Amino acid sequence: MDAGQTEALLNPVQAIALVGMLGVGAQWLAWRFQLPAIVLMLAVGLLVGPATGLFIPDRDIGPLVQPLISVAVAIILFEGGLTLNFRSLADARPAVRRLVWIGGPLGWLFSSLALAWGAGLGWESSIVFGGVMIVTGPTVIAPMLRQARLPSRPAQVLQWEAIVNDPIGVLVAVLALEAVLASYTAITWTDAFWTVTGGIAFATAIGLAAGVAITAAFRRNLVPEYMKVPVLFVTVLAAFALADTWLHESGLLAVTIMGLVIANAELPSYSELYRFKEHATILLVSGVFILIAASMDFAVLGQLNWRAGLFVLLVVLVARPLTVLLSLRGTNLPFNEQLLIALTGPRGVVLVAVSGIFGNQLVQVGIEDGALIAPLAFALVLVTVVLHGFTLAPLARSLGVSGSGAPGLLIVGGNRFTTGLAKALKNQEVDVLIADPNLAHLRLPRSEGIPVFYGDILGEAAENSVEFIAFQDILAATDNDAYNTLVATDLAPEFGRDAIWQVVRHKDDRPRHSLPAGLGGQTLNGGQTLTQLEDMLREGWIFRTTRLTDEYTLEDWRAARPGVLPLILVSDKRVISFVADDASLKGGAGTRIISLIPPEIAEAIRKAATDATPASALSATGDPGAERVTPLPDRTDPAASA
Template sequence: MAMGTLADGALAPVLSFALVGALGVGAQWLAWRLRMPAIVLMLLAGLLIGPVLGVFDPARDIGPLMGPMISLAVAIILFEGGMTLSAHSLRGAAEGVKRLVFLGAPLGWLFSALALHYVAGLGWASSAVFGGIMIVTGPTVIAPLLRQARLKRRPAQLLQWEAIVNDPIGALAAVLAFEVVLVLNTAETMGVAAWEFARGIALASALGIAGGWIIAESFRRAWVPEFMKVPVLFALLLAVFALSDTVLHESGLLAVTVMGIWIANADLPSYTELRRFKEHATILLVSGVFILLAANMDFETLARLNWRAAAFVVAVVLLVRPMTVLISLLGTAIPVRERLLVAFTGPRGVVLVAVAGLFAERLVASGIEDAALLTPLAFALVAATVVLHGFSLRPIARGLGLAGAAIPGVIFVGGSRFAAAFAEALRDLEVPVLIADANRARLRSAREAGLPVFFGDILSEAAEHGVEIMSFGQVMAVSDNDAYNTLVATDLAPEFGRESVFQIKRAKQESRRHALPATLGGRSIVGGLTYYEIAGKMNEGWDVRKTRLSEDFDFEAWRARNPDAVPVAEYDENSGLRLIPTDEDPRKTSGIQLLSFAPARGDDADKAGDAPAARQTANGER
């Protein structure tokens, strides 16, 4: 018997778990490398090892553990969705987002249920449950799509906030519809059904509120040490889910959603750390659940997807989504072009498949046979919408004039002459730039050069809602406050990626007494020069220069001519902009624009192609 397999050819449970984890995370990593939706690769991986090759059969290899695993995973996913629903964020959202939530959610539920019943041919019970899930437009899918498409701020915010807020609302709608169906099918009379439903909803809500209150109070009053906050949170989450589920089957999903909403609005100091950890856990769970559900499909079930399934997908994309959005945004000040873009952008994600797979199994067990079609319909809808919007969103946005810059830009934190000079050079290359500073006087050089500025703290809520983060891919902390530079780089690293966050050298960095661990701060840039060393060199005539490298004048030739210059960035028309860390050289030695911080040169050097970038403006020389 081969290691990791059983006598009948089934995989051992441990090997099965390892395979699911490796495929899920591997598919997400490969999707990141290929810049394509991860959900498509996860779907292909699950189908390949499941019905196509028969290597992994969840029912055979995991057996009775599969149901509880998916239930717990979906509970944590819905809890994560609830933790994103902050009343403060919703109050600050635009009118369009509120319309898409308060009016769009019930309309989407209604239109989706109608499409499921009249187009897909499902009964009203299955249609009501699946229609509620279809409210969710996929926050785990929208974010990478927006990064890839780089829309302008308002349509991007509309799509992003709708997905975030409707995530728990859609799951909640599905839970409520499922509870109604379940109670009606198990109760003897309508009165008993109404009582069981009301009792379950009340108990689930009470348990969710109690769990959220216990977490908030115990964390706020320091009854739980910092290192135990995440374990306590997850232990209580599972306890609330199990207790509520014991009283009324599947009401635990409602309880954990309510618990997440309560914690999101409790203003906990440790909320950011909790949210980051549960986001990481959710990525693992989402990928695992998706692989399990895809591998659990069989050709017999997939063969039931006939022309009605295709018509249903077309109806959702061309009728249900556009009608929901256009009716919801009727009478708002949002331009028609933006309404159309949002109306024809509604990708569904893993949450839809996970929740649909769970409820499908429960509905079939309750005697509703057509619910077996929910999982394949969910897969079809997710695959079609993700592929469609993944390849069409950017072209459509460009055609409507709503696409942002094609090249990810740079945020400069800290206004100075150097920041303004570097930003001017990047602007000449059509790279988006923004200079942020809480001191208006330090933004003078940038304002005089006509550069975009943000007056305020880049870490503030005003920056979160007022800066088009999607247009930027890298951060340079170049203020005169070393501690603030370190704080900015550390705080923004999870969002931009640690390889894309930079800061200038701290003044006392070489001292052991002031040395910081590698987990704090960003990558060093500008040749290891401190703020005051850069300012001093600017006073001596140093400037940011652009030089086009070629086979005849490559990096080695440039270095020989400019021994004191510091390479800061390289720009390529195909791969875009790359900031160069202190300990690295350009990756390409020719065929790029090299931006450097260099001493003043004579006219002869300028004519050779090594000219100050600040001399080049939109209308020629300055």
């Protein structure tokens, strides 16, 4: 189908609305069915675009498509720069530095050789496209890391490499393009050199000035709180546009530097700014991938032959691994982490967008194979996104980098109740960590072999020391109701409000002391405060884990356990879910129920445990399911030990 001659099916407003719905819809489906979001977005874009002709961006939106993509990429890179806090690098700093200073030139060299020997391009197109291929794609790395749940060190290395090398790769390609144009046109080498170096210096100055200006204005309260995000966005667009007036695509460098300056300025409103832009970036990434995929023409892709496949294989299996392994040689990264980074190199929006522009410029000066750059770029993006989207998490697990496949529970507050709950979870091979700013509160969990973190979970030390990505849920259960609410409210945007839990506050049922719905987390089943839960343990309640089977169902468990307090369900894959109320207590064979057992049933369990006859044990407990008691010594009341 010739997109240029078909009648538009949508007006620009309808087309933009469709892009938003398709992008966000693909992201939701990816979350719902645990699939790589980038893969779904590409598939949806191809389906509505070249496959059916329902939506063709150039036809339905017009000449605004490329400017929209450019602005979206600039904002995405700026948001990426905001994540580059130097304190978060910790022991990943040497690796990132090497991947930029050593990996950049090596990546350019190996990518150019793969283009020349694999795809059969001439040296002019190879060095230009090879420069762009330094970029690994921050637009695709972030969603993949979010799904794969890698530890912080390899995740930080991949994220920093993608964001820092993104503008560098574009500028290297610009340098190569200017050199090629100088040899094919009347432009002198000297003019080309000063154009590029001047543009880089100008973009750097713009980015630094914009970042310093925003930091000073926000710190001195020259901008009201409600206008900070609009002012920030306008400044990003202005910096991008101004830098681009000197050297095309240098605006990407300016906005990345601007984000880097703001990220390390320790602004008091930084968290709110970052969260808002993170949401905007999700929308922009969705829209850009739909636009890119829908703009692709199958006729253009038809220009590719077997050499395109050879080129992709050389990049994925040779150029990328060699670049990373040579760059990281001698660093403190374990080899399994180096190998994971070497085998992870997805390309994204910037590669496709910039390659198309540079390829057209090469064709205009008579370099015919420049027309192959755009389809080769799209093929590389498509293959690497699908490949890494489906294999990153399994690869990390096979290399021993991702730890356990199931994320665990982060408990804030060390006390008898949380220690007993943590020990029950640990017995079921669920990762658990107890954090508390009071060292004395961590003595009991430490004595029981529970991993602990001493410090404020909201502080800077926690950001650098706690592997937040290893935990799916948060339970705030300190003896300070206000701190519990603060923790739940602060971590809710990152983990999701459905994953944040806290013990019931004192006087929570009184209107005078009630909080707005947006504060705090979900409350534990039963509605007990921490004091009441601690009193229950002292009265003889015990933690009990019961595994349901085909013979011993949930209904049997309910009948045999009157008055129990179910707290957490653990699936056969070690995925936990809190029990909010009786309606949420569901499970089949293989599900394990962690609950608090009343004293009278606990006493029957103790008697059954001391009886050597299985039949009498079954009679005493009335429960043929596989069970486990979690004893927890009470250092203040030895008589209450389970």
